Amino acid sequence: MKVPRGRLDKSRVVTDPRDTLADVLDRELTGYAVFESQETLLLDGEGRGLITFTDGVPVLVYHTGTDRGGPPALADLAIPGPYHVSIYALDAANLESAHEAADLRVPPGMPAERLGGDPALADSTRRAASDERLRTTDSDESSAEGGATEQSAVEAFLDDAEKIEAIKQQARSEAHERAQQWEF
């Protein structure tokens, strides 16, 4: 997907993508955020996720590592942090043509549900979304209350045995390292 380069607004390491989503919603930012996991191990070296926003509400999601967009890209991004996140601001007009890519769209509350694991933030995001957004995503967001699409992403995540083994493996080596550091 092509998005014009925006004005760098923030660049930092976050442990929980929820914080970024909450911050962007709070500031009603229009632009995009690039998430880069610090755990390249889990992303085959080069995975970056991009989420665009209009007035703080997520519109598109794309993942460079898997070249997938929309809800599947959220599943690609949903791995333990920390992430390096860069937020860029753009005028709404500059995002118009990118936002025509219907196959990359996600329902407004979905990133908060899936990346942030925060149903309350998802609810606030839906409240902030325009009526038009809610109407157009109604069909695939039976996830207004959780819902079928939402669960299929959790199930898709659970079907990815390789990714889960990588998460477990990483946790085990962290636990070993820290046992020494913490002098257990």
Add this chain to the structure above:
Amino acid sequence: MVEVFAVASGKGGTGKTTSTVALGMALADRYDVTVVDADTGMANLLFHAGLSDAETTLHDVLADDAPVEAATYDRFGLTVVPCGTSLDGFRDANPDRLRDVVATLAEETDIILLDSPPALDSRTAVLPIVLADRIVVVLQPTIPAISDGLKVQEYATTYDTDVAGLLFNKVRASESIERVSEKTERYFDGPTLASVPESERAREARRAGRPLLAHAPECEAATAYRAAAEALTVQNGAADDAADRFRSAVIPESL
């Protein structure tokens, strides 16, 4: 006879404290249960158990200013060891003394539930998992909660602590929890003990400073917690060695 469970989740907001108290009350039908707020940096068990004005707490015990007995309270059929919420209390507390606290409590009870911090980023956060015999992992059916739960399990098993089971919490009606829990179980060393529905009663109970099982014992969520307690097979260790076991709890040599 005693078995120590750490009730743990990698992520905050899963309803871990509500679950700890509810499991404790449900288990108290069959066992003598002690519940300890081991989340010493962000204590909130006291608010769930109507102990917000408790004078002596685990902080005082960990600071060596009070014996454990002074910080235990009988509430709702449980022995409750609340923790204080002040920063000073946290600063003065020596988390290593938790070993002795657990060892002392182990002499007098059947089951100890440690309400553990929702993090793995410090020695203090991980210590309850190290001390426990087994963990109960509290999950929501979301990708972040499940992946954090997996991390908790791997830390626990690395430190020789087993997995007693999973508790899905705050499950919404529309979520296909059976399929999710079945798939989740493939990656965990324990079974799903129960799926607890999202509950307005639980929020009310929290606001009222009462445990869910006292506030709305017949609600669906309370029933699910009782099912979880029923599904938990308690493996009590011998009473005699309990104290020694926890005082000497260390990471296995194989590390």
